[in-house]
């Protein structure tokens with residue numbers, strides 16, 4: 001008999017047991033969905049309004065301090081004499097007491113762990129009869145407040161003591177998230193019957209030989225013994241690696257584990273392995289690894305005790321943090337090849353975690369790949385991501401950097417916090433070891449930085465703040481359980497420097513020259529052009545806000561009349577959590593696009609400016625490869641409808657920023673960048689050609705300077721030869737380098753493949769560059785002609801730049817159909833050029849709507865609505881001539 005599991009997902013009810021519960025809920029028994037949460041159950045029962053809509057969030061604050069009971073009945077046959085019976089809880093949110101009948105069988109206070117309770121004795125007592133299983137949830141907020149009282153409060157970036165309880169930090173509100181403090185059984189729960197032994201954990205650790213000619217999978221098996229056998233017996237483990245369609249792969253090992261012993265190791269060697277690579281670097285072949293535990297060896301009829309299966313990938317990971325002439329590198333490598341990280345930060349995809357289905361994750365991950373990303377950073381204010389998430393990333397070739405979930409706060413090292421952190425770290429380092437996508441364990445988010453710069457030492461007055469976790473506990477757990485994964489102490493962090501401020505070799509954690517850097521000066525204080533003032537070794541956060549799509553606002557952010565809530569309304573302000581967020585949006589807009597007064601125009605301008613700001617940073621960072629080895633945008637996704645730094649809004653719809661990521665992270669990129677003049681003069685514009693492919697990039701680049709209306713002013717043809725995975729800087733000849741009349745000129749650079757081009761992506765590569773900001777550019781709001789026609793699966797919109805340059809042509813398709821998908825956006829057309837935008841939609845409506853505001857937008861149309869009075873003085877030309 002193998003482990004026999006019975007899911008306990010049906011028949012639960014939920015009742016309020018304490019706290020400030022509204023009268024109509026008191027004593028009410030509500031059907032409960034498991035896995036689920038109190039919020040989703042009350043929502044399903046129609047007992048609370050949708051917390052994501054309007055200002056409902058504010059009215060639900062009573063849930064922070066309410067207490068709840070989940071309850072159902074369980075019946076199980078009496079266990080045999082040697083049979084264990086465990087209640088397995090994969091996740092409880094958060095402070096819970098578990099009872100069978102009247103007996104307490106467990107207490108938990110950590111959302112990030114699973115629990116296994118031996119309930120054999122309690123179940124045997126009532127063998128065959130039904131018993132009451134209850135899980136009581138206390139208020140996590142109250143618990144955290146009591147902890148703060150008990151051991152002394154510590155600083156955190158938000159008002160609630162999120163650092164005093166092991167619950168997802170952003171449960172307590174964040175600068176993009178609602179303050180909805182959930183409770184409930186948030187992961188599966190089941191009864192497991194088993195005997196002799198079970199596979200407590202399996203860690204397949206993969207290494208690849210230099211030269212890539214061989215791979216080794218070392219399978220570490222940890223057993224739990226039942227403790228119920230009259231005599232402990234040896235058990236046998238077989239590990240088998242296969243790959244569908246690869247008859248040469250099967251490889252099998254077996255090991256006998258002696259009585260009383262609980263660990264075993266099996267080594268599987270694969271010659272000429274078919275390696276797993278990040279997307280853009282190769283394929284993602286997955287191998288089936290099956291581990292079987294039995295009482296007899298493989299030659300006899302097996303009495304199978306337990307089985308474990310995962311799809312693994314063969315690859316190695318390296319993190320280069322060597323010292324160099326600039327400072328300290330931070331380069332992630334796979335199979336010995338350094339990778340430029342094109343990343344985005346990932347937050348929980350729904351604040352109500354149990355609504356995140358595998359399908360939804362699959363869609364989000366395909367959106368990440370569509371944005372040309374190769375890595376997601378699972379940010380430390382969220383969770384250890386799910387098996388679904390990791391399996392999908394394994395399949396897609398998306399690398400994952402997993403933060404230990406600690407963010408923006410000082411964390412106590414006193415018990416029980418220390419033991420809870422150790423237990424969860426051990427569980428997840430082991431659990432995630434099977435996933436080829438996981439490339440980095442990181443100590444947490446901005447905690448090292450917070451300690452030095454956010455006034456913590458004074459507030460702490462000598463109390464612990466979590467340093468032990470970053471320097472000792474986490475690296476020790478990773479080194480013990482998964483030494484194949486690199487570890488970083490935090491983000492940002494200077495990897496080789498001691499972490500104690502005051503140490504003679506201390507380096508500020510956010511130092512650009514050392515390791516990872518978070519670039520938040522731009523959003524908070526500077527214009528986005530300042531992104532180009534710094535050359536970080538690896539930028540693991542930089543972000544710029546924009547509002548969600550119109551559809552999402554119309555669904556969730558409306559006023560009493562059902563109209564989209566405009567700025568300065570309570571609804572708008574509730575869905576903009578960032579400190580001074582709206583002022584920062586306007587401050588960011590003014591020098592570039594101006595600040596439109598009409599809300600519809602402002603919405604488009606703010607979304608466009610978000611996209612432009614991030615494109616400005618990405619193109620800069622990529623042009624500095626290999627000095628800069630990664631750019632992880634803050635943030636890919638949202639967890640509810642909100643104005644935020646995300647590229648995909650809370651309803652899963654792409655914002656214009658998504659298109660800027662896709663363009664900025666394309667395999668091949670041409671971008672105009674500023675570099676010091678080799679002759680010692682003022683910095684000059686050059687053309688950076690970024691080639692993030694395995695093939696050389698050759699041919700010519702045709703560069704023309706022309707008026708906005710297309711009158712030629714200068715022309716040059718540059719030879720292009722960029723080695724694989726590298727960047728070439730091309731000098732721009734004088735005739736094209738700088739303008740005579742910057743307000744009316746544009747530079748267009750287009751790649752022309754040569755006849756003997758080795759291949760690679762055939763997509764055209766073009767850079768369009770203006771020397772002044774849009775507010776100083778004489779863009780014609782009527783520059784384009786447009787037609788729309790119905791095609792098989794939607795609409796084809798054809799736009800020609802008939803009278804001059806058209807910048808950032810975008811169809812805001814969600815205005816017509818939230819499910820519509822367009823195949824291009826932020827398209828810039830030099831005079832005379834044409835774009836065909838194909839929209840897939842089942843519901844095209846009247847064609848006339850597709851060809852005008854508010855659906856068809858360009859940067860040009862903002863020129864028509866720009867308030868003249870708000871224009872700053874004209875800038876001098878940015879060229880150097």
Ligand code: BMA
Pocket residue numbers: 174175176381407408445446541543634
């Ligand atoms: C960084 C992140 C998040 C935050 C974001 C925007 O600090 O790590 O904590 O949401 O900036 O402010």
